[in-house]
Amino acid sequence: MGSTSQKRGAPPRYDEAFKAGAVSMVTEQGRPSREVANELGICIDTLRNWLKAAGVQLGQTDRQNRDNRRLRELKAENRTLRKQLAHKDEVIDILKKSVGISSNP
Numbered sequence: 001m002g003s004t005s006q007k008r009g010a011p012p013r014y015d016e017a018f019k020a021g022a023v024s025m026v027t028e029q030g031r032p033s034r035e036v037a038n039e040l041g042i043c044i045d046t047l048r049n050w051l052k053a054a055g056v057q058l059g060q061t062d063r064q065n066r067d068n069r070r071l072r073e074l075k076a077e078n079r080t081l082r083k084q085l086a087h088k089d090e091v092i093d094i095l096k097k098s099v100g101i102s103s104n105p
Contacts, residue, residue, distance in 0.1 A: 014042075019050045020054075022036060022037075022040055022042070022047055022050060023050055023051055023054045023056065026047070026051060026056070026061060026062075026065070027051075027054075027056055027061060030064075030065040030068055030069065031065065032062060032065060032066075033047055033048065033051065033061070033062055
């Protein structure tokens with residue numbers, strides 16, 4: 001009568017614009033493929049197939065995205081550290097001047 005497992009229906013069909021958008025999120029926006037697949041509610045293997053069909057090498061793209069993200073993080077950290085260093089240099093100069101002024105008779 002009733003079985004405990006349900007039959008799977010046909011897999012959903014996605015139009016070309018949806019596929020191109022998903023591929024673009026990985027290649028142009030630099031987002032990880034797993035994150036894109038989760039956000040769009042599709043199987044990671046489906047996204048990998050679309051990337052492969054678009055001529056994208058998934059491992060290389062994810063590695064480039066990771067490297068680019070890390071580079072952006074390091075540049076931001078470098079800017080922050082340069083600002084902190086400049087501030088500390090200003091403080092040191094002020095302290096040197098104040099010590100010089102107070103030590104003169």
